[in-house]
Amino acid sequence: MPARARRLGLCTVQTPHLKLTMIYFSEKVSLQRQGYVTFTPRLLLVDLKGSLRHLRQEGDLYSHTEDVKPGEVHWPVEKVDVVCAPKEEKSEFLNDLENEENAMETAEALGTLPKVYNFDSAVNVWADYLRARYHPRTVSIINEYEHNGDTKPFDVFNYGADLWKTEQFQDDFIDRIRMYVEECDNIQGFHILLDGSDGFAGLGTSAVEYLEDEYSTKSKLVFPTIPSEFNNTTPLQDNMRILNIALGFHSVAEHSCLFVPLCLGSSGWKQPGVPREFPHLQYNSSLAYHSSAILAAALDTATLCYRLRTGTHTRLSEMTDTLSRLGRRVAVASLGLPFAMGYDAYLLDTLEKWEGPLWQTLSPGCNLQDDRIWIQSVVLRGVPEVRLRSAQRDGRMKQDTNPAYTCTSIQEMLSLFLSCCSYATASHVTSAYSPCNVTSPFPQIFSEFVGLDGSVSTEKRCETLGVYSVPAIAGLHSCRSAGDMLEALHLEVKKLQLKRFHYFCNSGLEEDEYQECLDHLALLRGCYHEEFDV
Known part of the structure; x- marks a missing residue:
């Protein structure tokens, strides 16, 4: 990268083992005009009016139209009322990103540790901690509904489905999809992450249905998410949420290849339930900033099996x-964050001394600890090959009959461990050298006994220092408890009478469609009965 680009605040994040290359920049300059190549996430996202705050809808990666100043209005002053919206304040983190001599750049230049930020009280929307620079066609805003709006909430499945049917929204969004697809040399498929408990369930599943019609040979992997906590809700709102989830599950099961519900609550229906506990995390389940970071770490890790450049990897369609x-x-998701290893420990010693489950379940109504798992895809990252086992134990390999001593890679060692712990489970194991990066804006939710590199010890970490990378383990599992989750949802929805929910009826949901949803959930649950064991 040219020196001038570095001075402009450009920093390149390249991981040789991953199919990812990201460039972030901090000044509002048109890089295309200066001849620099920029890389942006191939992402399409939809949000409500007022959710971007300081962020422009077209982003600030390239040049944009300047804001109109009150004194520059060219109409007669007596005929025009100029209303100026208050300027949104940016967090310290965002100001540092835009500053040529920001704290993180200086820290990297001097070889010191990156700066630690406190986002807990400074985050209101996702744009407050956004580090990536998006392509101008990434963001779509729904102007008919407002973020946190009480008078017209976007809380009914059919609101989103009806929005998709409008010519203006559908044509624009489809054009954006086509532009991205045409830029791909060999597209594997689509990741769809949607809110499963409100109107975005209807909008997201409508998009999935379109993808199934237009790109039927490509994989569609869907992650419906449910917030980890709902505050001050009424019984009516709780029941509406269940209807949205059920209608969403029914639709994605019909049009996707696989979907994985995500929630840090143990139940996830009327109320998410008791938050999931992680031995070395201290997070606040009421903060979406915390819960979304944990789910993001799980997604980033679990999907490495088809995003690796080297080693044993698979394709999205195969998984x-x-x-x-x-x-x-x-399928059911899981995460172990961090994967608890000592600073100088080896994987073999760690697994031999391990007590309890390797991971925590991230899907509502499921518990993998005592589950019957048929097939699973597991990814372990951040454990290098040199930490497979100690050299002293290698010297005793010929005299020891333990089959673990014959393993020559992290992947083989973990595969052997899982085969010993899980009865008749087909496990596809992937190992990645790169740890999970948890520098800012990732929340500092790790316990004081987790070191800077994610290692776990009995000594406390300095209070002024954060954790910057951690080993992690994550998985996607086809298991019996997925059927239990569907059965619990079916029983909850079956108790409801559609005619009592006027918002759904008035928006076009028919009794036949509601009954079809119930029947499909029951049919899907039947696929997980033990007689279908594999």
């Missing part, structure tokens, strides 16, 4: 086809 055998379109 979804394997996990969805016999009509089992629902």
